[in-house]
Amino acid sequence: MNVVIRRRETSLGWGALVVYLGALALALGICAVLLMLSGKPGLGGLAILFRGAFGQGYSLLDGLVKAIPIFLCSLGVALSFRMQIWNIGAEGQFALGAVGATFVALALPGQPWPVLLPLMFLAAMLAGGLWGLIPAGLRLWLGVNEIISSLMLNYVGILFLEFLVFGVWKDPGSFGFPMTAEFSPGGQIGRMGPALGLNLGKLHWGLLACPLAGVAYGVFLSRTRLGFELAACGEGERVARYANLPYGFLVLLVMGLGGALAGLAGSIECSATLGRLQPTVMVGYGYTAIVVAWLARLKPWPIAFTSFLLASLRVGVEVLELRLQIPAAFGQIMEGAILLCVLAGQFFLDYSVSVRFARLRRADSAAPGLEERA
């Protein structure tokens, strides 16, 4: 038997869907086995999960609410992944964004929302962006590996948030719980349902940030000179410098913008869903965003779709937690397994594999005239 692997000349087309579904099925199979190992129904558990995620109108809305921060963070990391800058600091930038927004909300209480909310977003994007610029600067000027520095800054950022919430920002009326005072009404993003006269559950106006950011991302990448240069930088630093592209500027730009987007997500999350800052605002959206960005191969529409999918998965896991007493970590396992399986599966998008058996090969060599005619 002889295995021949070739790089594909043409795209797999609809076959790609089969590859993705196959990888997804494998990942879900692994998860089902894990459920069975801990004495729970395997396929039944997955059924509960999917019914919990997609079964009802309100569960879909809940998925949409959770998709907002994931989508924004994911756009941010995808931007830097495009030029092979591995920003895995979205989680920390998210934390800094929440801190920045809270600072403004606490400093300017009682302001109307048209004043307060923009200022909060601005502060959040500034804080998140600056947090993202640290690893970028270290990488550019000192050659420090951005993977590790951005990751370490996640821990530092989250601990900084906790330092504030457990300390100077702690609400005296919170009975010792680590949380700030509630933002004044002007600092809270409202829900869409009441204003539109519809029953939209927890869905809030922060959703509007997603199409705005998504369109800006698409236009930037496909319609601007910098966007093209960014794509060219994906070939590596040496190529970029040789082609006289503004490599350093682009590194700072993508890390700054990525941080700003993650910061925006952080501010929306604490303003809309919590109405205050508390450590529970950190639920790992920044890491899910990395999974999403890669699953979606860094393209905007697939990022939107995958954000919703993984957000819904989180909703489903919450239902599973309640119904079968499954630890919350099950969601992480699913994300990791899906990413590993899809990553392996993407091999079949780029390469063709053909297996030739020895007997066939002998038949080939038995017809030598063929080669001459070809």
Add this chain to the structure above:
Amino acid sequence: MSPELIVALLAAAVQAAAPILFATLGEILSEKAGVLNLGVEGVMAIAAFAAFITCHVTGSATLGLLAGGLAGALLCGLHSLVCQVFLGNQVVSGLALTIFGVGLSNYLGTPYVGIGTEGFRQFAVPLLGQIPVLGAVFFRQDAMVYLGYFAPVAVWFLLSRTSLGLGLRATGEMPAAAAAAGLNPQRLRAFGVMAGGFLCGLGGAYLSLAHTHLWTTGLSGGRGWVAVALVIFAFWRPGRAVLGALLFGGVMAFQLRLQAAGTNVPSSLLLMLPYALTVLALVFSATRARSSARKAAAAPAALGVNIEPEG
């Protein structure tokens, strides 16, 4: 500070350094073969649980240690499979491994939170343990710390004094040349990744068997990432890995002592120390590597680059 306190602090530093040292050595093996493994954090988490549960069931700390190592090798085998057979991006595969591993460890471990294990207890080495100061710091530790004294020497010997190590390094520098020399780069890489995984697994096992003696989730707490950073700090050399691990062990022990002593400094700021120090260490090694421009300080040339199939 009294002298006794300093000795206790130093001994605690050596203990805290052990898991990081094992993981750093493991990552050095993997990277020397040309495979970047960012899954160390997840591998340590899984290994900590595998070691705990084995020790809990069988009552044998040695079996627990082996189970931790094997779990680490197995999980890294998955990384090897995704990167070497399916040519997946090494950065992404490693991240996925971390997410998967930490999740799996928490998932399987949740029912056991709060259960203790016998694990490894500290004992004094005859004679050496009686040396003043040094004896108390280095030779009244547990068996795994003693194992940790030999591990860097073993890894150094393997890498620079054996033909297997030479092949491993060749694969990390230029797989095509290694193949032309009659070696099998794929097999060597798989060996490097899985042997490295075994060492990372030992580091993880240390956490549940000797560090806490008690199972809780989230035991790895960023140590895997620190190990990845220390590989760069160590310039891929086992000897410097010891230095880095001791440095981090020192900071971790220091901030724990300070917390236990009940200082006015908020614990969240103290907990930041190891992570902030990691960034500082990276800055330091980056400037060192630049100024000296020595080849010895450079990463293996083919690190992170998958071997393309022929044809």
